Amino acid sequence: MHEAWLKREIAAGVSGLLALRLDGSPAADAMVKTAEIWLIAMTKGREWKEEQDSVRIRKAFETLFATCERWPPPALLLRELPVQPVEQRQIKHKRTEEQIRTGNKALDQITAGMKRRANPDAALKTDNQIEETKRQAMAALAELQDRANKPMNMEQHQ
Template sequence: MGEQWLKQSLASGVSMLLLLRLKNAPPEDAIQPTLEAWFRVITYKKTWDKELDRARFESAFMYLAQNCDKFPSPKQLLEAMPKREFKELPPPEITPEQQQKFAEGWRKLKEQLRGTYQCINQENS
């Protein structure tokens, strides 16, 4: 199943919160239904990617463990998640022809600006 990693992340994070004995934590017989409810809420109209999101879930659960006095809701987990980090694309390779075209464009722009500067100076004289 493609979302097994998410279920494991939820189980691990919720287990840590349960061990902290936070107020309003579910009783032992309600842990499994709680995990199922969290999974349904977190996956409702959302897709998660193991590569991009696993560390985010771990960070969010750690944040909740450090900052909550009461057992959190799935909404609090989602709010605590850091933004996704995307790999930066390498800069595009510029061909010698493109470099020449860019240089020509810069040269033309500089000429136009020089002409404008000269016109402004003549008007102010």
Template sequence: MDNNFIRTEIIEGLQKLFSLRLIGSPAEDILQVTGETWIVAFSKKTEGWKIEDEGRIEKAFNLILADIERWPSPKQVIALIPKRKKPTELAPPKFTSEQIAANKKRLAETLKIIVAKMEMTK
């Protein structure tokens, strides 16, 4: 699975933070190293992420941008990553009384065959 979106979201988030010129911002000449360090810091949290997780890191950075006055630690941003969306639950199937009766009959017939084969092996 290609998780380039994780790297992209971290780098873009750091660029936004850097543009704010916050207290404690890294120097421009070490920004690339800072990005690589943040990617490593996020790696445990993002292990096993899929394309459905795209946008979660971006949301965390956007949340912190509104309230931050000092350069944050990776831990602060990681804490703001929203939970994964739950998949949409399917409604249970609806069977007609005829379908229920047919299924019960088929199940009874299958059970008879199994019992007969078990008796033959005795």
């Protein structure tokens, strides 16, 4: 019905909790029945794998040992389970020169499209036109600064 390793982990954890003599602990003679109930709670709608879950269950019980001041319900053990490790495989494929060339071309097209959407006028200008626009803007700024620095005529004040 239930795997032997899981029964051992639950029995060891419940025994550890019982040894702490927490408020609300079951009687010592009820330990076997308590462990059976915890086992039912732990297996309800779940599948366990010894190679990854035995350590997780042990760590969750250790957390309960360190934090509980009252006898915990099985649900608290489930909440304290460390996150299941996710197997990560990263296969890095070497890109061919053709993939690099076409990929870079595609990125250039995407970037150009984004520029057109952001500022349709600027996206259509050449580099020289953009530099000329910058030069004109700087000249206009310099002219405004010159006007601001010149003393005002008395006639303009009146």
